[in-house]
Amino acid sequence: MKKFEKFSSRMVVLPVDNIDTDQIIPARFLKTISKEGLGDQLFYDWRYEADGTPKADFVLNKPESKQRQILLAGDNFGCGSSREHAPWALTQYGFRAVISTSFADIFKGNALKNALLPVTVPRDVHAWLFAHPESVVTVDLEARSIILEDGRSVEFPVDEFYRHCLLEGVDELGYILQQEDAIRAYEASRVCELNTLA
Amino acid sequence: MNKPRTIIEKIWDAHVVADKPGVPTLIYIDLHLVHEVTSPQAFDGLRARGLKVRRPDLTFATVDHSIPTTPRSLPITDQVAAAQVARLEANCKEFGIPYFGFHSEQQGIVHVIGPENGLTQPGMTVVCGDSHTATHGAFGALAFGIGTSQVEHVLATQCLLQQKSQTFEVRVEGALKPGVTAKDIILALIAKIGVGGGTGCVFEYTGSTIRALSMEERMTVCNMSIEGGARAGLIAPDDTTYEYLAGRRFAPKGAQWEAALARWRQLPTDEGAQYDRQVYIDAGALEPMITFGTNPGMAIPVTDPVPDPSGVADPMERESLAKALQYMGLQPGKPLLGQRVDVVFIGSCTNSRMSDLRAAATVLKGRKVNPQVRVLVVPGSQQIKREAEAEGLDRIFREAGAEWREAGCSMCIAMNGDQLQPGQYSVSTSNRNFEGRQGKGGRTFLASPLTAAAAAVTGVVTDVRTLL
Numbered sequence: 001m002k003k004f005e006k007f008s009s010r011m012v013v014l015p016v017d018n019i020d021t022d023q024i025i026p027a028r029f030l031k032t033i034s035k036e037g038l039g040d041q042l043f044y045d046w047r048y049e050a051d052g053t054p055k056a057d058f059v060l061n062k063p064e065s066k067q068r069q070i071l072l073a074g075d076n077f078g079c080g081s082s083r084e085h086a087p088w089a090l091t092q093y094g095f096r097a098v099i100s101t102s103f104a105d106i107f108k109g110n111a112l113k114n115a116l117l118p119v120t121v122p123r124d125v126h127a128w129l130f131a132h133p134e135s136v137v138t139v140d141l142e143a144r145s146i147i148l149e150d151g152r153s154v155e156f157p158v159d160e161f162y163r164h165c166l167l168e169g170v171d172e173l174g175y176i177l178q179q180e181d182a183i184r185a186y187e188a189s190r191v192c193e194l195n196t197l198a
Numbered sequence: 199m200n201k202p203r204t205i206i207e208k209i210w211d212a213h214v215v216a217d218k219p220g221v222p223t224l225i226y227i228d229l230h231l232v233h234e235v236t237s238p239q240a241f242d243g244l245r246a247r248g249l250k251v252r253r254p255d256l257t258f259a260t261v262d263h264s265i266p267t268t269p270r271s272l273p274i275t276d277q278v279a280a281a282q283v284a285r286l287e288a289n290c291k292e293f294g295i296p297y298f299g300f301h302s303e304q305q306g307i308v309h310v311i312g313p314e315n316g317l318t319q320p321g322m323t324v325v326c327g328d329s330h331t332a333t334h335g336a337f338g339a340l341a342f343g344i345g346t347s348q349v350e351h352v353l354a355t356q357c358l359l360q361q362k363s364q365t366f367e368v369r370v371e372g373a374l375k376p377g378v379t380a381k382d383i384i385l386a387l388i389a390k391i392g393v394g395g396g397t398g399c400v401f402e403y404t405g406s407t408i409r410a411l412s413m414e415e416r417m418t419v420c421n422m423s424i425e426g427g428a429r430a431g432l433i434a435p436d437d438t439t440y441e442y443l444a445g446r447r448f449a450p451k452g453a454q455w456e457a458a459l460a461r462w463r464q465l466p467t468d469e470g471a472q473y474d475r476q477v478y479i480d481a482g483a484l485e486p487m488i489t490f491g492t493n494p495g496m497a498i499p500v501t502d503p504v505p506d507p508s509g510v511a512d513p514m515e516r517e518s519l520a521k522a523l524q525y526m527g528l529q530p531g532k533p534l535l536g537q538r539v540d541v542v543f544i545g546s547c548t549n550s551r552m553s554d555l556r557a558a559a560t561v562l563k564g565r566k567v568n569p570q571v572r573v574l575v576v577p578g579s580q581q582i583k584r585e586a587e588a589e590g591l592d593r594i595f596r597e598a599g600a601e602w603r604e605a606g607c608s609m610c611i612a613m614n615g616d617q618l619q620p621g622q623y624s625v626s627t628s629n630r631n632f633e634g635r636q637g638k639g640g641r642t643f644l645a646s647p648l649t650a651a652a653a654a655v656t657g658v659v660t661d662v663r664t665l666l
Contacts, residue, residue, distance in 0.1 A: 027611045027635070030236075050620070082329040084239075084346040102397060106424075113348075173351050175221075176224065176355045179216055194228065195255045196229075196448065198448070
């Protein structure tokens with residue numbers, strides 16, 4: 001995984017609460033056995049007409065959105081299905097951070113494993129960003145903060161372990177594999193009667 | 199004396215493999231269920247690192263999401279879906295994972311076959327790359343959905359790094375009125391707390407109403423915990439649980455059963471244990487519930503009018519409600535009763551078990567499906583299908599004019615060709631009414647099997663109590 005570095009970008013703004021992962025990527029695109037090629041399917045049913053032509057007025061189709069790396073969305077972003085295709089599609093479009101007041105648990109976990117940073121901000125900051133949709137935001141994971149265009153620095157919560165993994169480009173499975181001794185000790189310590197192979 | 203603990207904390211504590219400062223807790227997983235949609239990239243990850251599946255004996259796979267529900271003698275005509283199913287089969291063979299395939303007599307929705315075969319047991323940690331893994335919480339298991347990266351972690355190590363959740367007691371007391379079901383309890387809870395209400399939490403459902411529910415009804419309640427934002431929701435095991443489990447294929451037998459029972463009886467929450475959060479629901483006051491909008495929190499008693507966005511103070515919330523009503527083509531303040539319905543779907547991991555089919559059959563027996571309505575009845579597993587046929591339920595459905603199909607997720611997620619056309623309305627016993635969930639442009643009303651069957655007969659949203 002690449003190291004997650006400090007960056008600045010304007011935002012793509014989606015003023016909708018409770019955006020679920022079925023909107024982020026509809027289920028019919030989940031028949032793939034690959035992780036690739038999902039960027040064009042991001043927000044498919046909001047983004048394209050029935051015949052597949054892009055809707056000119058949908059924010060992701062605006063030419064200026066293509067270069068933007070931050071998605072600003074309403075409360076409770078990423079609720080619903082556990083599909084990791086959602087962060088895959090978001091990162092393949094080009095996003096590196098999503099800003100909201102809250103994230104659904106499974107989505108948040110999936111995003112952190114794919115170098116997509118969920119940035120939880122207080123309600124007043126959220127409102128300020130919506131009131132300044134063309135402003136530039138700097139995301140500084142090292143400092144656990146975003147810097148707004150008015151110069152304010154706003155801290156966001158991030159688990160120390162995931163911060164470390166993102167900054168160093170380390171993946172989680174590598175860490176778990178190093179815990180082999182603890183896993184073996186745990187397995188030896190308890191009765192396990194289930195055997196799905198029986 | 200030890201500090202009193204909730205069942206959630208007891209299961210958590212018993213599964214801690216390592217707990218180091220600055221790192222989430224490493225917990226052990228007792229049962230890993232796998233399906234075709236969220237696993238192929240995880241198996242690719244194992245191959246790329248040259249890893250094996252650590253515990254195939256704690257892993258089980260089936261196909262459910264992308265398969266057709268047409269007769270099994272027919273092939274899977276969608277080539278992309280067929281390739282995904284073939285890939286799971288090949289992965290299971292390569293890594294030695296037991297598998298109920300497309301033609302297996304035991305195939306079914308992953309959250310139906312786990313309990314049905316006794317794989318799901320009290321006190322376990324259960325995961326699957328599917329958010330409705332919460333279903334297994336009905337057995338007093340800590341069961342939650344994971345993404346594909348975590349599927350790979352569990353395949354490789356049988357462990358997960360996990361933050362401890364908060365505990366959230368959902369206490370439900372009192373007797374349900376006729377026509378009110380487990381589905382109405384969970385829809386009422388989500389309407390009360392909102393779709394983000396349980397974020398960061400695990401629900402424990404308690405109270406006299408929950409105790410009186412059958413295992414199938416408990417599964418319906420736990421299933422939709424995720425729709426309330428909680429990753430998991432569980433119910434402490436009791437005699438109802440043990441009675442259901444006894445004798446099932448993978449349940450412990452003989453002396454092992456006795457030992458397991460003794461362990462399971464230690465699981466319920468201790469007297470005096472504290473929850474981080476609590477909510478109370480008066481079951482006696484509940485009505486049959488139905489959703490009107492585009493998330494499961496947008497639910498009302500079926501006799502209520504459609505809510506009016508102009509009464510909502512928060513601007514973004516008001517806009518979201520207005521957007522939902524526009525998508526649904528509904529007028530604020532108007533009754534939902536009498537709203538046209540094009541399709542009725544009875545199925546999904548929420549409501550596709552024997553008691554659900556029996557409930558729908560009580561309404562459909564001796565009646566005809568409204569000629570404007572297409573009705574799909576999709577049993578949760580091939581075993582349920584056989585049992586329902588032995589009981590004659592299939593005949594009741596067919597004679598009424600409903601389709602009786604093969605087991606799978608079907609129109610809950612609409613990946614397999616079972617789907618709504620743009621603009622169509624469905625009453626569905628499934629769990630999600632998101633925009634396009636049942637087919638692009640389709641509009642979903644979530645409700646119980648009773649309410650769904652009532653709409654099948656009348657062709658409009660109906661208070662089932664008028665037909666009982």
